[in-house]
Amino acid sequence: MHGCVERARAAQTLKTEPRSKMTILGRRRVSHPPCGPSRGHVHPATMERPHSCLSVHQTDDPVCLDRVGGRSPRSLQSTYFSFSPCVSRSKCLPHSLSSPRPAGQCKRGESCNFMMRLFGGLIRPLQNKIICQILQHLSEITQAQRCCLSMTTVDKTGVKCLGSLFQSDEESVYGYTQAEWDKCIMGYVVSTGRPLNISDAREVINDVCSVSSLIWPYSQFRSLVAYTFFFFTFLRIGVCQLVNKMPFTETEVFSRADEHFLEDFAVYCALGLQKFNAQQRADKTRVLSYQISALQEEIDALEEAVIPSADVFSLLDFGFSDFDMSQTAMTQAVVRMFLDLNLPQEFNIDYKTLCQWVLSIQKCYRSNVVYHNWSHALRTAQCMFAMLQTKELKSNFSSLEVLALMIASLCHDLDHRGVNNSFIERSNQPLAQLYGHSSLEHHHYDMCLLILNNPGSQILSSLSLNEYRACVQMIEKNILATDLAIYIEKRTNFFKLAQSNSCLWTEEGHRELLRSMLMTASDICAITKPWPVQKRIAELVATEFFAQGDREKYELNIQPMHVMDRENSTRLPHMQVDYIDGICSPLFEALASICESCSPLKEGCRRNRKHWQQLADGGEEEERIKIKGKTDGEREEAS
Secondary structure: OOOOOOEEEOOOOOOOOOOOOEEEEOOOOOOOOOOOOOOOOOOHHHHOOOOOOOOOOOOOOOOOEOOOOOOOOOOOOOOOOOOOOOOOEOOOOOOOEOOOOOOOOOOOHHHOHHHHHHHOOOOOOEOHHHHHHHHHHHHHHHOEEEEEEEEEEEOOOOOEEEEEEEEOOHHHOOOOOOEOOOOOHHHHHHHHOOOEEEOOHHHOHHHHOOOOOOOOOHHHOOOEEEEEEEEOOOEEEEEEEEEEEOOOOOOOOOOHHHHHHHHHHHHHHHHHHHHHHHHHHHHHHHHHHHHHOOOHHHHHHHHHOOOOOHHHHOOOOOOOOOOOOOHHHHHHHHHHHHHHOOHHHHOOOOHHHHHHHHHHHHHOOOOOOOOOOHHHHHHHHHHHHHHHOOHHHHHHOOHHHHHHHHHHHHHOOOOOOOOOHHHHHHOOOHHHHHHOOOHHHHHHHHHHHHHHOOOOOOOOOOOOHHHHHHHHHHHHHHHHOOOHHHHHHHHHHHHHHHHHOOOOOOOHHHHHHHHHHHHHHHHOHHHHOOHHHHHHHHHHHHHHHHHHHHHHHHOOOOOOOHHHOHHHHHHHHHHHHHHHHHHHHHHHHHHHHHOHHHHHHHHHHHHHHHHHHHHHHHHHHHHHHHHHHHHHHHHHHHO
């Protein structure tokens, strides 16, 4: 016998006496397939636990346990199936079947389809009625009056509670009730994780709670045994309970065999739930992997294409524009940047893998987003590339830092929805609930990792473990740095280093701060472009902002920020001047003082401010003319 239940009668009660009528079972024994039926006297052979591994699938909805996938090796149709919970085993031959013996009132023995629906892997949904029929069968095996099962859930207020209740009696098959978490025996067992065997429930039920709304009036309670389902050994996800040993048995209390049977039932249910949960995640990953993967013909075309030089694409020019580039040219430009930085050679990146990764990145930017799309990603990556090719940065950053910066700049807005973090939080979207702060940036980083781990796109697969960890950590920090709220928190220290000329390349803290500022500079580099390009991009940004403002106004019934209020569309030049003065100019000036080769960014920003200021002044003059004309007209009418 592999183990036994440490039974400690009178060890602990739920709240009060009498202690002698309730057993809180001790630590879990080594679990094995369910034993045979409950009897007054249990033969040692019936307690033998042969090794087996059965499973059932899980879904978050306990009402419907859907089966997916192929035939289980433990199903009735499988030649490897070697266990039926209604069949005993020889102690001498633990891996072979012995002759079936009666199983309570079941007597189905090896052909028990009810249990095989749960344990054996039949490919069919476990609908409500079938689950209740299985519970009926458990009642027959253990000779219990009723069997109840409930899974944990979270209510609308976020409180953990018991969900839909399944019972073995036919009258209650569709009569689900909600059980409060701390007001029933099952809730106590789940909340504490301690199994119970109560020999006389009538003497303790009044001191515990009223469970009449859960099962039936407590006056009908005599005995019960309950076990918890554990997920990954620590997460309690449900409870199963046997109630009232039938009076025609040798005893009216549940025996050790009943405890073992219910425990094993809980163990195998939990194992099945774990397996199905893993399979669900794998299925979702496969679907998502397919959705983010580029078409094979696109991969082949990019791999076979002759990539033009950086000069052809003007990749070293801070005035770079992608408006006249085709989608094919844009992906080729990204490949060229990686090649010129010597990253494939430095980190042994397979060329086809690089091509597939670039195309997957392109695919994961939403084409229906006006500004935060693939074009913005390319402009950000190009600005980063141009800065990294300057003398100061090229000689001081390591190859791993360069790789992390290029990956982050290209992926920093992956799957952007065209709204900012404020809208995500105000609309209570899942991203806000998942991440809390910097929701979009965390999502962009997770999407980046998803693509990096997608088969065929694993450009970091040749890195050592330490290199991989360091690279991924830098990618995360770099992407999070594009949140302007984080930039505002960090920029004060950066400005101090720039003003005092005390930036030390040997100091990791200074290097990390500089990488963050480079990410922000690349992200907002549109403000430094030649005036026609900058004006066009500003209009795209305004279009996206005003669309968000409309949604906030008409969907959320809130007043949007002035930069997102369409009623302020005529004040775009003023808003651009404020944006340059508050965000852009201080950064580019500090960056130019540390890296003189980045001065073109500062100069481009300064020129565009003049243009926006002229438009703002001209708009004010036009407004004054309109007001003056209106006033003169009113005077003429009055005269």
